[in-house]
Amino acid sequence: MIGPLLSFAEVSYRYPGAGDPALDGVSFDLAPGEFCLLAGLSGHGKSTLLRAACGLVPHFHGGRFAGSVTLAGHDTREYGPSHLGAFAGVLFQDPETQLVMSSVRAELALALESRGNGAVAVARGVEEVALALGIDSLLDRSTNDLSGGEKQRVALGAALAGRPRIVLLDEPTSQLDPVAGDELIGLLRRLNQEWEMTILLAEHRLERCLAAADRVIALEQGRIACDGDPQAFLRWAARRSPALQTPGAKLFALAGLEPLPVGVRQARATLRSHGLLADEEQPAPAARSRAKVRRARASPEALGMRGVWHELRDGPAILRGVTLSLRPGESVALMGRNGAGKSTLLRHAAGLLEPTRGRVQRAGRVALLLQNPGDYFIHERVGEEAGPEALAAVGLAGMAARHPRDLSGGERQRLALAIVTGSPSPDGRSPRDGSPAVLALDEPTRGMDRRAKTELAGELRRRSAAGQAVIVATHDPEFAAACAQRAVLLADGRVIADGPACELLAGGWYFATETARILGGAGGALLAEHGAELLSGRMLALQEPFASTTPPGAEAGEGGPRGQHDAPVGREVAR
Amino acid sequence: MTGMLFYRRIASPLHATRAGVGAGWALALTVATIVLYNPLVLLALLLGVIGATLGSGVGHLVGRALRTALIVALPIVVVNVLVSRQGLTVFARLGDLGPFGQGNLTFEALLYGGVIALKVAMLILIATLAGLAVDPDELLGLWRRLSFRSALTASLATRMVPVLAADAQRISEAQRTRPLGAPSGARARVALLGAVIGGSLDRAMDVAATLEVRGFATGRRARRIPRAWSRHDIAFAASAVCILGLAVVGWLGGAVSFEAYPQVQMQVGPETLLLCVALLLAVVLPFGDRRGIEP
Numbered sequence: 120m121i122g123p124l125l126s127f128a129e130v131s132y133r134y135p136g137a138g139d140p141a142l143d144g145v146s147f148d149l150a151p152g153e154f155c156l157l158a159g160l161s162g163h164g165k166s167t168l169l170r171a172a173c174g175l176v177p178h179f180h181g182g183r184f185a186g187s188v189t190l191a192g193h194d195t196r197e198y199g200p201s202h203l204g205a206f207a208g209v210l211f212q213d214p215e216t217q218l219v220m221s222s223v224r225a226e227l228a229l230a231l232e233s234r235g236n237g238a239v240a241v242a243r244g245v246e247e248v249a250l251a252l253g254i255d256s257l258l259d260r261s262t263n264d265l266s267g268g269e270k271q272r273v274a275l276g277a278a279l280a281g282r283p284r285i286v287l288l289d290e291p292t293s294q295l296d297p298v299a300g301d302e303l304i305g306l307l308r309r310l311n312q313e314w315e316m317t318i319l320l321a322e323h324r325l326e327r328c329l330a331a332a333d334r335v336i337a338l339e340q341g342r343i344a345c346d347g348d349p350q351a352f353l354r355w356a357a358r359r360s361p362a363l364q365t366p367g368a369k370l371f372a373l374a375g376l377e378p379l380p381v382g383v384r385q386a387r388a389t390l391r392s393h394g395l396l397a398d399e400e401q402p403a404p405a406a407r408s409r410a411k412v413r414r415a416r417a418s419p420e421a422l423g424m425r426g427v428w429h430e431l432r433d434g435p436a437i438l439r440g441v442t443l444s445l446r447p448g449e450s451v452a453l454m455g456r457n458g459a460g461k462s463t464l465l466r467h468a469a470g471l472l473e474p475t476r477g478r479v480q481r482a483g484r485v486a487l488l489l490q491n492p493g494d495y496f497i498h499e500r501v502g503e504e505a506g507p508e509a510l511a512a513v514g515l516a517g518m519a520a521r522h523p524r525d526l527s528g529g530e531r532q533r534l535a536l537a538i539v540t541g542s543p544s545p546d547g548r549s550p551r552d553g554s555p556a557v558l559a560l561d562e563p564t565r566g567m568d569r570r571a572k573t574e575l576a577g578e579l580r581r582r583s584a585a586g587q588a589v590i591v592a593t594h595d596p597e598f599a600a601a602c603a604q605r606a607v608l609l610a611d612g613r614v615i616a617d618g619p620a621c622e623l624l625a626g627g628w629y630f631a632t633e634t635a636r637i638l639g640g641a642g643g644a645l646l647a648e649h650g651a652e653l654l655s656g657r658m659l660a661l662q663e664p665f666a667s668t669t670p671p672g673a674e675a676g677e678g679g680p681r682g683q684h685d686a687p688v689g690r691e692v693a694r
Numbered sequence: 695m696t697g698m699l700f701y702r703r704i705a706s707p708l709h710a711t712r713a714g715v716g717a718g719w720a721l722a723l724t725v726a727t728i729v730l731y732n733p734l735v736l737l738a739l740l741l742g743v744i745g746a747t748l749g750s751g752v753g754h755l756v757g758r759a760l761r762t763a764l765i766v767a768l769p770i771v772v773v774n775v776l777v778s779r780q781g782l783t784v785f786a787r788l789g790d791l792g793p794f795g796q797g798n799l800t801f802e803a804l805l806y807g808g809v810i811a812l813k814v815a816m817l818i819l820i821a822t823l824a825g826l827a828v829d830p831d832e833l834l835g836l837w838r839r840l841s842f843r844s845a846l847t848a849s850l851a852t853r854m855v856p857v858l859a860a861d862a863q864r865i866s867e868a869q870r871t872r873p874l875g876a877p878s879g880a881r882a883r884v885a886l887l888g889a890v891i892g893g894s895l896d897r898a899m900d901v902a903a904t905l906e907v908r909g910f911a912t913g914r915r916a917r918r919i920p921r922a923w924s925r926h927d928i929a930f931a932a933s934a935v936c937i938l939g940l941a942v943v944g945w946l947g948g949a950v951s952f953e954a955y956p957q958v959q960m961q962v963g964p965e966t967l968l969l970c971v972a973l974l975l976a977v978v979l980p981f982g983d984r985r986g987i988e989p
Contacts (some may be wrong), residue, residue, distance in 0.1 A: 170903075173907055178906075179902070179903055179906055199906070200907045201906055201909045201910065202909075202912070204906070208907075211900065211903070215857055215897075216897055216904060217900075217901075219904065220831050221701060221829070221830055222831050224831075225835070230908040233909040233910055233912055234912060235912070238920060259989040260703065260989070261700070261701065261702045261703060263700060263856050264702060277908065278907075281909075469871060471871065484873065486871070487871045488871075489871065491864060493893065493896075494864050494865045494867075494868035494869075495868045495872070496889060497882070497885040497886050497888070497889040498885055524892070538872060539872065539873065541872070541874070555873070
């Protein structure tokens with residue numbers, strides 16, 4: 120019998136100076152060749168668990184550590200991360216901090232060289248990992264010139280160059296566009312299936328990778344709340360942690376369908392077997408949304424861009440004649456690949472950049488929330504960053520005394536929102552132009568868990584209903600569907616599609632929600648709630664009894680959801 | 695980030711040359727610039743360096759460095775004219791300057807100041823050209839064999855300069871989007887500086903963690919990867935030897951002699967002109983071969 124590759128035994132850990140433990144009695148074994156997902160809300164211990172697996176906890180971070188972690192037979196209390204790095208490749212969230220050399224070739228060679236490999240081994244290792252990850256064409260490129268997706272692939276290559284037995288990944292797709300994110304997950308799947316690479320992946324957007332996983336471990340307050348196969352995890356999440364549900368599973372749970380799907384393919388097969396999915400679905404726009412967009416377009420402009428070009432000296436054109444109009448109360452999702460020009464467009468909207476051709480008209484102030492909320496914080500206390508009214512408006516009224524960098528990801532985002540939207544500041548000064556006519560947000564959900572995204576979408580809908588025009592650049596179709604009536608797709612600096620969100624986000628592969636992909640765009644349903652309504656209508660029309668169907672939360676027999684007291688629920692499931 | 699001066703592999707003979715040879719070639723140019731004083735020879739070298747920047751495809755970037763060089767060079771000329779008392783050919787009299795004596799501006803001081811300024815400007819150009827066209831990773835790789843950690847730290851610093859510049863630009867943009875505008879005043883500046891440093895430290899922690907898991911702490915000595923010499927390696931090595939040889943011959947043989955004080959004495963014979971042409975050719979000829987330069 121083969122022993123576990125990674126083993127946690129009653130591991131508890133507290134960061135230096137922290138009150139609550141980041142890990143609390145965590146025990147599990149990971150066998151060679153497993154693809155395991157780590158699920159959980161922000162701050163519940165996923166990153167800490169990964170850092171404990173590679174020895175960074177406790178060697179690098181310090182703190183109080185109890186229990187034991189064994190990686191490839193090496194106890195992490197005795198061996199540090201440098202030694203354990205020979206067995207575990209690690210990929211963190213931000214590719215920028217993981218590339219330490221100036222060229223891709225040097226980056227890939229570093230791990231091999233620092234372990235004293237011979238020249239031939241280094242050259243061969245670099246070539247092999249470059250070929251395996253499809254980055255051979257990048258070998259002689261400067262790391263400064265790479266796109267976000269390329270940087271993350273190179274960082275993965277650097278982690279894999281030494282042929283580790285396990286790869287530990289901490290939200291590696293959080294800064295990538297949907298295409299690059301799917302490519303990375305596909306790559307991990309291939310490494311796992313073709314080379315039996317063991318993978319432990321922490322991820323918020325579970326729908327991206329659940330179908331590839333053998334197993335899911337969900338963490339709550341540093342403890343394992345669920346450990347089972349993806350089906351068992353989805354059943355647990357439906358009952359105990361709805362914020363971790365994938366959109367597809369939520370759709371099925373709301374419609375009362377079983378089994379909860381781990382991916383689009385399985386969901387469609389189930390629907391087809393029930394006669395709930397036609398061979399060719401016709402996306403039908405919801406008339407209400409279209410009318411809403413028309414009504415919005417009849418009102419005066421809050422923001423108007425006419426033939427806006429942004430051309431770099433000695434460089435390419437980032438925007439190529441963009442014409443865009445935004446009305447008060449309208450909410451627009453701006454989508455497109457990395458480098459399509461979304462951030463540049465928002466900077467023009469806010470007046471941070473001047474068009475090289477074309478013009479921008481604003482009915483009032485444009486508040487721009489940039490990608491990294493931490494860039495706004497320059498004071499020691501939250502109350503010094505924004506006035507009490509602004510803090511109250513974003514639900515941070517009780518946090519005025521805290522340090523901004525101690526806030527969670529969602530809270531940081533809300534504080535940054537309070538700063539840019541403005542209200543009288545703590546010293547009594549008021550914004551010159553009052554409240555903003557337009558609120559522009561650049562990738563506000565990066566690294567956010569689903570609960571924080573839902574809260575932010577609610578806040579944006581509230582502002583839109585109050586008459587503020589909202590424009591959000593995002594890679595997240597689910598978030599776009601939750602907060603926008605209209606979607607604009609940018610490619611290569613041009614607007615290539617502009618229409619109601621229910622049309623634009625319903626008919627694609629990448630820029631479509633999971634619900635829309637499952638239903639083939641039927642009825643313009645983008646979110647699980649709308650999709651469930653649609654399915655319920657079809658079920659009524661079919662008048663099929665659906666004997667196997669059970670309402671969410673009820674027992675479903677063998678393999679179905681368990682009671683409230685037997686957590687962690689998935690331990691016995693199919694293992 | 696597009697406006698910053700960093701190494702980027704592009705199709706040019708100098709970029710295609712191994713870093714050790716490229717750096718050696720730049721060093722030969724530096725030595726020649728330092729030891730030679732004859733303005734004619736320096737102008738020939740300057741022409742060669744300008745030709746090299748164009749041949750390397752980085753002429754527009756070096757042009758920006760040239761502007762910086764002029765800002766440094768012009769004060770040198772002005773200061774030398776004002777303070778030097780060794781020349782005999784006075785072209786302007788400023789009268790009695792009290793404790794500084796008679797303010798007589800001389801042609802010799804002007805010319806010598808110009809020569810020094812030219813040398814400084816050329817050194818800036820050569821350093822910029824080397825920075826843009828010689829792979830720092832490969833160069834530091836040579837050093838890594840001697841001192842792994844020092845070389846890696848230097849390499850990391852090279853890599854982090856553009857990253858931190860991008861951070862600073864981002865934070866500055868974020869402050870501009872505040873409804874009351876970017877905070878002003880000494881207190882706000884201190885707070886902003888604190889935020890920038892705090893962000894850098896956060897990033898440094900992440901980079902340190904990355905280095906840990908890549909085995910940096912093992913600090914083993916990297917072994918040399920043997921590589922066949924390319925035509926460009928040979929050409930630039932030969933060019934470096936020629937430049938050094940010509941500089942030494944000119945310096946020792948007196949063909950490029952130049953004395954500014956008390957009166958200008960400058961060799962301008964056929965041998966000087968021959969040396970100028972030879973130096974110019976030695977610098978630019980390696981750029982004539984464009985085979986095999988693609989990255």
